[in-house]
Amino acid sequence: MRVHSDPVCFVGTQGSSRGFPPDAAWNWSMKLYHYTSPDHLPLIVEAGYLKLVESNISRSREHAGPDVVWLTSSPTPAAGHGLSGSRNDKKRVRFTVDVDRRSVQKWRAWAKARGIASDWMNELARAGGSGTWWVSERPIESSQWIEILDLSTGQPLATRSVNQEEQYQPTIPFLAYSWESQVRQYPQPGLSGIQYFKGDLSPTVWVDCLLYYDATGELIGILNHYPMDNDDEVAGSVNVYVRPDRQRQGIATQLIDECARRWAPNPAQQAYTPSGAALLNSMSTNRPQIRD
Numbered sequence: 001m002r003v004h005s006d007p008v009c010f011v012g013t014q015g016s017s018r019g020f021p022p023d024a025a026w027n028w029s030m031k032l033y034h035y036t037s038p039d040h041l042p043l044i045v046e047a048g049y050l051k052l053v054e055s056n057i058s059r060s061r062e063h064a065g066p067d068v069v070w071l072t073s074s075p076t077p078a079a080g081h082g083l084s085g086s087r088n089d090k091k092r093v094r095f096t097v098d099v100d101r102r103s104v105q106k107w108r109a110w111a112k113a114r115g116i117a118s119d120w121m122n123e124l125a126r127a128g129g130s131g132t133w134w135v136s137e138r139p140i141e142s143s144q145w146i147e148i149l150d151l152s153t154g155q156p157l158a159t160r161s162v163n164q165e166e167q168y169q170p171t172i173p174f175l176a177y178s179w180e181s182q183v184r185q186y187p188q189p190g191l192s193g194i195q196y197f198k199g200d201l202s203p204t205v206w207v208d209c210l211l212y213y214d215a216t217g218e219l220i221g222i223l224n225h226y227p228m229d230n231d232d233e234v235a236g237s238v239n240v241y242v243r244p245d246r247q248r249q250g251i252a253t254q255l256i257d258e259c260a261r262r263w264a265p266n267p268a269q270q271a272y273t274p275s276g277a278a279l280l281n282s283m284s285t286n287r288p289q290i291r292d
Contacts, residue, residue: 029283030101031146032071032134035081037088041148041157050095050140056124057116065114068135071097071104077151080128093157096147097140101283102261107133182222182241189217194258205230208263210255212242220246223255225263238265240276252279 034050044050050069057065070081077083077091084091107130111121124130148157186197190213199207205228212221222241226233238259242251256279259265267280 030099030104032073032097032099032104033075034069034071034095034097034140035077035083035090036093036095037086037090038092038150039088040090041093044095045142045148048142050097052137052139055111055114055135057111057114059117059120059123065111065116066137068137069140071099071134071136071140072129072132073134074129074132079132081133082124082127084127092150092152094147094149094151095140095145096149097144098146099136099140099144101257103138104134104136107135110135179241179243183219183243186211186219186222188219189213190219192217194254199224201230210258212251212255214246219243221251221255223252223259225259225265227263236265236269238270247275253283256283 036044052067052069054062055065055068072081074081075094077094108121108125145158147159149155150157185199186209190211192213192215195211195213197209197211199209201207207230208225208227210223210225211219212223214220220243224239226235226237228235240252240255270276272280
């Protein structure tokens with residue numbers, strides 16, 4: 001199999017990977033929210049982190065699953081989120097936090113993996129907004145707080161400025177290979193979701209391929225990771241293709257997330273098309289310091 005190096009999203013390499021630090025990693029920044037009451041706020045600020053609390057995996061047994069920080073992608077508590085029913089107004093103070101997306105999980109998938117009973121999960125979901133819930137099994141440190149906002153007044157209690165300068169710039173102005181020229185190199189049809197495929201270039205050289213198949217088994221997304229040097233790429237290079245009519249549906253993001261979990265490539269090593277630079281910039285932000 002021959003794997004080319006010009007994808008729909010971002011491509012290839014700029015020189016040898018030896019020029020970059022070995023511990024370089026993707027900056028998978030994700031903005032989420034945590035709601036609390038004014039009574040709890042001083043305790044949180046003094047502690048310097050959002051602490052882990054009961055995850056409610058079991059209806060009858062406390063701490064049946066790991067404690068978590070409860071988060072949501074919703075910037076408003078209007079959906080409920082289980083915040084009502086307390087003498088403290090848990091909808092009044094909103095923390096905006098900047099987390100590594102690999103350190104958080106969607107609540108439903110996480111809860112199912114932890115063995116929650118389906119009837120109990122459905123009952124919890126009736127609190128409202130469960131489709132936006134995320135959990136972290138790690139405390140959220142103050143260095144990850146972007147803003148603390150009093151929703152009753154709209155006044156920020158603490159903020160930090162965010163550098164909007166784009167981190168990734170396009171270096172390749174056009175695509176050299178079409179989707180059609182690439183897709184024929186991979187097995188089809190396939191099982192729905194992301195599947196791994198080892199693309200052998202020789203008995204000792206291969207390409208790690210992540211293939212995204214839709215519900216009908218059609219291949220609609222491709223990510224190639226090069227674990228070793230070959231005639232076209234140096235070790236650590238990554239390229240991504242998404243079928244043109246399926247772009248902007250989160251397919252490239254899912255492939256890149258899975259690649260980051262498996263191999264943690266260095267984004268500074270890659271060369272980018274305009275769409276690739278835009279995608280990476282949308283997935284990452286700088287991490288400025290919070291100020292009172």
